[in-house]
Amino acid sequence: MRKTQWLLIALILAGLVAAEAVAAQSPPPQQRQQRAPGVPMAPNAGEVQKVEPRSDRVEATRERERLARDRSGPPNPxxxxPxxxxxxxxIAPTR
Incomplete structure (x- = not known):
């Protein structure tokens, strides 16, 4: 009974030593992430700051949004x- 205990302890220690040796021998491969072929991970700074077109429609929409944000509370308490x-x-139908 005692011999099997010592044998199990020796096998466990040998396994731990072997696992450490394998882990130290081959470092994990560094993988570079890609979104898709030809798509960069970060956008170009020039493309982010593109100027949007100015038109009457855009100005009218912005004005409406600004007025909607400026309203506070009911118009007249x-x-x-109604x-x-x-x-x-x-439940109780009328006759």
Missing amino acids: SREV MPKPVPSI
Whole structure:
């Protein structure tokens, strides 16, 4: 019984030493990531800062967005709020 314990301990230690030797011998390969053939990983600085075209449509859209952001709260708190239309009940039908 004691011989098998020592044998198992010796096998475990030999396995650990062999694993260390294999790990030290071959470093993991360095892989370079690619998105797709011909596509760079980082965009070019000149392409990022392209000037967008100016037109009346673009200006009108920006003006509308700016006005929408500037609005705060309801337009007039003392206004008359429209009441919702009554909906007939589906549980107790009317005659």
